[in-house]
Amino acid sequence: MTSGDKRALLSLVAGFTVWSAAFVLLYALQALGCAYGWSQHRLVLCLAFVVASLPLVWLAFWQSPADDEPASSLSVIALWANRAALGATVLVFLGPIAAVSPCL
Amino acid sequence: MSQTPSPIRLHKQLDAIWQTPSGWGRLSSVNHTVLGKRFMLVALVFFAIGGLLSMLIRAQLATPDSAFLGPELYNQIFTMHGTVMMFLFAIPMFEGCAVYMLPKLLGARDMAFPRLTAYGFWCYLFGGTILIVAMLLGAAPNGGWFMYTPLSSRPYTPGINADVWLLGITFVEISAVTAAVEIFVTILRMRAPGMSLPRMPLFAWYMLVTAGMMIFGFPPLILGSILLELERAFDLPFFDPNRGGDPLLWQHLFWLFGHPEVYIIFLPAAGALSTIIPVFAQRPMLGYRAIIAAIVAMGFLSFGLWVHHMFTVGIPHMALAFFSAASALVAVPTAVQIFAWIGTLASGRPRWDIPMLYVAGFFVVFVIGGLTGVMLAMVPFNTQAHDSYFVVAHLHYVLVGGFVFPMLAAIYYWLPHISGRQSLYRLSVPAFWLILIGFNLTFFLMHLTGLMGMPRRISTYPSNWGWDWLNLLSSIGGFILTMGLALVLADMVLQFRLGRRYRRDPWQAGTLEWATATPPPTYNFAALPRIDTRADQLSPDRIGPRLAGGEGYLGFARNGEQETLAVDIATGEIDHVIILPRRSFLPLWTALATGSIFLALLFKLYWAAPLGALVTLALFLMWPRSLGQRRDVGPVDIGRGETAVLDAEAVGNVTVLANRTAVAMNGTLFASLLFGGLFLLIVAPNWTDIAPLDMPIWAGLSALLAAAAGAVLAWLARKRNGAGRPAGGFLAAAAIAQGVATGLVVPLMLAVPDPTGHARQAVIMAVLLYAILHCGLGALMAAHGVWRIGRGFVSARRQTELVLATLWAAYAAGATALALGLTLLLGSAGGGS
Ligand code: HEM
Numbered sequence: 001m002t003s004g005d006k007r008a009l010l011s012l013v014a015g016f017t018v019w020s021a022a023f024v025l026l027y028a029l030q031a032l033g034c035a036y037g038w039s040q041h042r043l044v045l046c047l048a049f050v051v052a053s054l055p056l057v058w059l060a061f062w063q064s065p066a067d068d069e070p071a072s073s074l075s076v077i078a079l080w081a082n083r084a085a086l087g088a089t090v091l092v093f094l095g096p097i098a099a100v101s102p103c104l
Numbered sequence: 105m106s107q108t109p110s111p112i113r114l115h116k117q118l119d120a121i122w123q124t125p126s127g128w129g130r131l132s133s134v135n136h137t138v139l140g141k142r143f144m145l146v147a148l149v150f151f152a153i154g155g156l157l158s159m160l161i162r163a164q165l166a167t168p169d170s171a172f173l174g175p176e177l178y179n180q181i182f183t184m185h186g187t188v189m190m191f192l193f194a195i196p197m198f199e200g201c202a203v204y205m206l207p208k209l210l211g212a213r214d215m216a217f218p219r220l221t222a223y224g225f226w227c228y229l230f231g232g233t234i235l236i237v238a239m240l241l242g243a244a245p246n247g248g249w250f251m252y253t254p255l256s257s258r259p260y261t262p263g264i265n266a267d268v269w270l271l272g273i274t275f276v277e278i279s280a281v282t283a284a285v286e287i288f289v290t291i292l293r294m295r296a297p298g299m300s301l302p303r304m305p306l307f308a309w310y311m312l313v314t315a316g317m318m319i320f321g322f323p324p325l326i327l328g329s330i331l332l333e334l335e336r337a338f339d340l341p342f343f344d345p346n347r348g349g350d351p352l353l354w355q356h357l358f359w360l361f362g363h364p365e366v367y368i369i370f371l372p373a374a375g376a377l378s379t380i381i382p383v384f385a386q387r388p389m390l391g392y393r394a395i396i397a398a399i400v401a402m403g404f405l406s407f408g409l410w411v412h413h414m415f416t417v418g419i420p421h422m423a424l425a426f427f428s429a430a431s432a433l434v435a436v437p438t439a440v441q442i443f444a445w446i447g448t449l450a451s452g453r454p455r456w457d458i459p460m461l462y463v464a465g466f467f468v469v470f471v472i473g474g475l476t477g478v479m480l481a482m483v484p485f486n487t488q489a490h491d492s493y494f495v496v497a498h499l500h501y502v503l504v505g506g507f508v509f510p511m512l513a514a515i516y517y518w519l520p521h522i523s524g525r526q527s528l529y530r531l532s533v534p535a536f537w538l539i540l541i542g543f544n545l546t547f548f549l550m551h552l553t554g555l556m557g558m559p560r561r562i563s564t565y566p567s568n569w570g571w572d573w574l575n576l577l578s579s580i581g582g583f584i585l586t587m588g589l590a591l592v593l594a595d596m597v598l599q600f601r602l603g604r605r606y607r608r609d610p611w612q613a614g615t616l617e618w619a620t621a622t623p624p625p626t627y628n629f630a631a632l633p634r635i636d637t638r639a640d641q642l643s644p645d646r647i648g649p650r651l652a653g654g655e656g657y658l659g660f661a662r663n664g665e666q667e668t669l670a671v672d673i674a675t676g677e678i679d680h681v682i683i684l685p686r687r688s689f690l691p692l693w694t695a696l697a698t699g700s701i702f703l704a705l706l707f708k709l710y711w712a713a714p715l716g717a718l719v720t721l722a723l724f725l726m727w728p729r730s731l732g733q734r735r736d737v738g739p740v741d742i743g744r745g746e747t748a749v750l751d752a753e754a755v756g757n758v759t760v761l762a763n764r765t766a767v768a769m770n771g772t773l774f775a776s777l778l779f780g781g782l783f784l785l786i787v788a789p790n791w792t793d794i795a796p797l798d799m800p801i802w803a804g805l806s807a808l809l810a811a812a813a814g815a816v817l818a819w820l821a822r823k824r825n826g827a828g829r830p831a832g833g834f835l836a837a838a839a840i841a842q843g844v845a846t847g848l849v850v851p852l853m854l855a856v857p858d859p860t861g862h863a864r865q866a867v868i869m870a871v872l873l874y875a876i877l878h879c880g881l882g883a884l885m886a887a888h889g890v891w892r893i894g895r896g897f898v899s900a901r902r903q904t905e906l907v908l909a910t911l912w913a914a915y916a917a918g919a920t921a922l923a924l925g926l927t928l929l930l931g932s933a934g935g936g937s
């Protein structure tokens with residue numbers, strides 16, 4: 001398998017893998033903050049959100065350079081999937097983190 | 105070899121190699137066509153059993169104050185209904201479909217691990233039988249199919265009912281887990297040459313995502329079942345809040361599996377729809393790429409919303425908001441697919457035929473289920489409707505709409521492939537209308553009974569609450585539905601007996617499975633094709649006869665071996681020749697031995713379980729005996745003037761990929777266990793008034809060192825072997841180091857005080873046990889490698905054993921490190937008061 005193909009295949013799942021990791025991270029930080037009564041709980045969560053979004057923003061605009069047929073076709077699909085992952089990150093996490101009480 | 109014999113002679117030669125003998129020899133079959141059919145047949149039998157149980161449920165609920173079944177029996181029956189439908193019908197049904205279909209669809213001669221398919225089938229059959237026999241003996245599980253603790257813990261379910269569920273289902277899950285690995289590897293590596301990933305038919309994409317989800321979705325359930333069984337058998341308090349456990353841990357583990365599970369059931373069905381719809385719309389599927397992106401999204405999103413089954417257990421608002429938003433969002437990729445299907449039909453020239461009726465039924469039913477699903481994803485509404493019949497209505501609209509209707513469409517579409525005959529039409533149309541009307545009558549009304557306050561899982565209700573006539577109509581609907589399904593069954597039987605024979609490809613489909621003869625020959629294709637366009641737009645009736653004549657790759661019988669091709673994952677270029685293992689009784693014996701472990705545990709003969717495990721292990725060690733090469737062969741002829749090496753000499757062969765996949769799955773199980781420990785530490789009650797543990801640090805450190813040394817030695821052995829130098833010594837040293845690691849964990853375990861006293865000790869025991877097991881497994885892999893080296897199966901080019909030994913040694917070292925880390929963390933918890 002050429003490296004371009006491998007990259008296309010990996011980037012197909014990259015965005016949502018980051019999304020999953022962000023989910024685990026935020027859910028864990030939310031639980032830890034409540035368990036140990038962090039005073040800057042919401043701030044920590046907001047920072048984590050920003051950190052998790054950065055790779056997604058990058059993935060959403062970066063297309064793996066491939067010119068042969070299978071890889072290029074896959075990388076278009078990957079781009080869509082990664083943009084969807086960015087959208088999912090904003091839609092699922094931003095509202096709750098910004099507006100909902102963390103521990104009640 | 106290059107001058108092709110006549111198609112008939114070629115058929116005879118290949119069939120002699122691939123066929124399954126008759127009589128008792130049938131039990132030795134490892135052929136995917138045979139096993140796929142068996143899987144589907146047994147699943148249909150379980151569907152009938154589950155349907156019978158639902159009839160009993162509806163008979164009981166038809167009238168108020170009914171004394172037909174009584175509460176105790178009723179509990180067993182609805183639990184078994186849910187369990188049978190989910191675990192013994194839905195999952196095995198699509199496994200069977202995948203096993204039968206995938207090699208044909210992809211242009212291969214079998215699945216990657218035929219004997220594993222057979223082993224999975226036997227485990228499924230035996231495990232399912234245990235559950236049904238228990239039910240006939242009146243000892244079926246009775247706590248609902250999600251087995252919530254503490255209801256299913258020993259104090260509240262003292263008999264063996266809950267053990268039957270935990271052990272039986274775990275036994276059945278072996279088939280799900282092996283199928284997941286097989287499907288994953290087969291799709292990635294065993295396609296026809298030239299079928300790159302973006303040329304793959306959508307059905308294969310769906311199955312790939314499904315298999316990926318199973319790899320990460322099933323381990324939490326398996327772990328949960330193991331922990332609950334440990335609690336029930338040995339009183340280890342993982343879920344007991346009085347001793348630092350938490351019933352919510354069970355719910356998390358269960359739904360971490362349970363929600364993805366419904367998508368694991370839906371996605372293959374959607375894959376069938378994406379195959380059938382374009383054929384009848386007579387145009388290519390719209391939005392091929394968008395669909396792939398959508399199912400990848402769906403595969404991930406569906407893991408992020410398991411807590412929507414737990415909205416009412418007292419979870420912080422922010423967490424509720426995460427899971428509610430994710431639940432609503434997952435409707436988007438579903439909608440993408442629905443619009444693609446509708447668009448394909450709208451822009452094509454739809455042709456009417458029986459499968460299309462069920463496709464239409466699917467649209468109606470599934471969309472309603474989706475809408476109520478979004479309603480239930482909203483926390484305020486959920487709080488109202490939780491555990492009411494509204495939920496029962498929703499789940500059946502989704503499951504029956506999203507699985508049963510597509511499956512019926514698929515049966516009408518693919519049964520001609522199995523039978524070699526076409527459908528009769530007289531029964532199928534009335535059957536469809538009975539099913540559609542019966543289904544909606546039964547379940548639409550449950551929305552109303554639910555909104556009127558009827559809780560699920562009650563065995564009876566008083567007559568003055570206004571639920572009477574709705575329930576009666578529901579029951580009548582249920583019986584109409586059953587009549588429809590019975591007609592379908594009759595229709596299927598009649599097709600085999602009276603259906604009209606046809607030439608190839610009755611529906612003018614564009615996928616490869618129709619290029620085989622029907623019923624298909626044992627080896628599928630006499631020669632394998634080269635694909636140079638999208639593989640759902642081929643012309644099977646043109647390709648088929650050419651392949652049957654041996655025109656293509658491997659169009660000959662060589663050395664009596666079962667040969668097929670492996671390709672590169674992404675590009676689909678030819679990589680190597682796979683030599684598949686022949687039929688054998690080993691899978692049957694191994695499954696029987698595995699079953700003896702479960703039976704020993706079920707009947708509390710705890711001394712016998714390790715014996716069963718040893719026998720199973722010994723049998724497994726016999727599997728690879730006949731595989732591999734004792735000398736380097738180099739590239740061999742594969743037809744069409746090309747050559748390729750044999751799998752033993754290929755660097756990344758299917759065995760390596762399968763082991764990597766198994767490690768990922770195993771790692772998920774371990775991660776769930778670590779999550780469990782951390783969850784209890786942070787969330788569970790009764791963790792503050794315990795004293796820190798005093799552990800022998802030296803033992804931990806030296807165990808870690810030994811495990812790490814094992815990994816390094818295995819790696820060195822691999823390097824040496826690759827360089828053509830003898831590697832047996834290093835590998836033997838690796839085995840010894842891992843054996844030592846196993847031994848060094850023991851003092852740690854002995855230092856843990858009474859594991860039944862507190863969940864902390866119980867978790868530490870479980871994690872250390874896991875580390876021991878995996879160091880032992882690593883040692884075994886290394887020792888096996890040494891033995892294979894001794895027998896001449898390994899060379900600088902034949903290095904599979906060394907790759908595997910390194911893989912497992914590294915995994916064991918990593919697991920040991922994490923296990924010791926968690927031990928340290930939990931050991932220092934509490935402050936002592
Ligand atoms: C054939 C027609 C069917 C009928 C008449 C039917 C009827 C019912 C009823 C009345 C219940 C509620 C039991 C209760 O909570 O008290 C139920 C539960 C359930 N059904 Fe069905 N069902 C049918 C088909 C299916 C299918 C095809 C599946 C899955 C593929 C399925 C999966 C379930 C599950 C998972 C439960 C939940 C059991 C529990 O609460 O523990 N059912 N069914």
Ligand SMILES: [Cu+2]
Pocket residue numbers: 362363366409410412413
């Ligand atoms: Cu769910």
